[in-house]
Amino acid sequence: MLNFEQKLEILESFPTLQRKNVSLGRVNFHYEESQSDKKTIALHIHPNGNGYIYAGLLQGYDLDEKGYVNVREFTAEQIKTLVEASIRSLSNDGEEGESESEGVREENHFYDAEVWINGEEESLTLTRDEDLWYIYTGPSIEMVFGTLQEAKEYLWEEGFSPSRD
Structure with missing residues (x-):
């Protein structure tokens, strides 16, 4: 150490x-x-x-x-x-092609739906459609963001983390 x-x-x-x-x-x-x-x-x-x-x-x-x-x-x-x-x-300011670092999903690449879970086992789904990032609670839209970074910050602040499944 x-x-x-x-x-x-x-x-x-x-x-x-x-x-x-x-x-x-x-x-x-x-x-x-x-x-x-x-x-x-x-x-x-x-x-x-x-x-x-x-x-x-x-x-x-x-x-x-x-x-x-x-x-x-x-x-x-x-x-x-x-x-x-x-x-x-x-x-990364959300402009296409800005981030080239490994381990960070780039916004100009295809993004599969990603499930996020909190401590109470509630889940939200993060996905992209056109130029916007959507967070769904089941079939209902909970929030919409202009960048992946904003969407992930919201999820972290709400106590969610990516599902490891």
């Missing part, structure tokens, strides 16, 4: 991130150039070694309800890779 100083050194090596000291000796890192309302890339990096990196728009990570990954046991390379992918995912 990397110690607090090692994790800070990795995060401080990204010139686009701004360090923000918070309570209890913890440190956050913000990405002010984010094309989303989400600005916090690293959350509560703690002297005890704990900390979280935002991966809400990425696939293949064990996320908490807010879209963060606990990086307590991550290697330096794993943290660097995750931070780079997170920055890229938040750099």
Whole structure:
């Protein structure tokens, strides 16, 4: 496990991130150039070694309800890779072809319907039709968004995460 100083050194090596000291000796890192309302890339990096990196728009990570990954046991390379992918995912402004990062579904590609589930086992379906992103509750439309990023942020904020089935 990397110690607090090692994790800070990795995060401080990204010139686009701004360090923000918070309570209890913890440190956050913000990405002010984010094309989303989400600005916090690293959350509560703690002297005890704990900390979280935002991966809400990425696939293949064990996320908490807010879209963060606990990086307590991550290697330096794993943290660097995750931070780079997170920055890229938040750099996509929804224009076609903007995101070329692996693990992030691009908006100009075909998008199958994706089921999202919350803690009460309720499900919503995210799908694309033409240039809009639809969230369905059963056969009824719950919300419509202009970008995939907005739709996913809404789902995360409502406590849903992608079904692993």
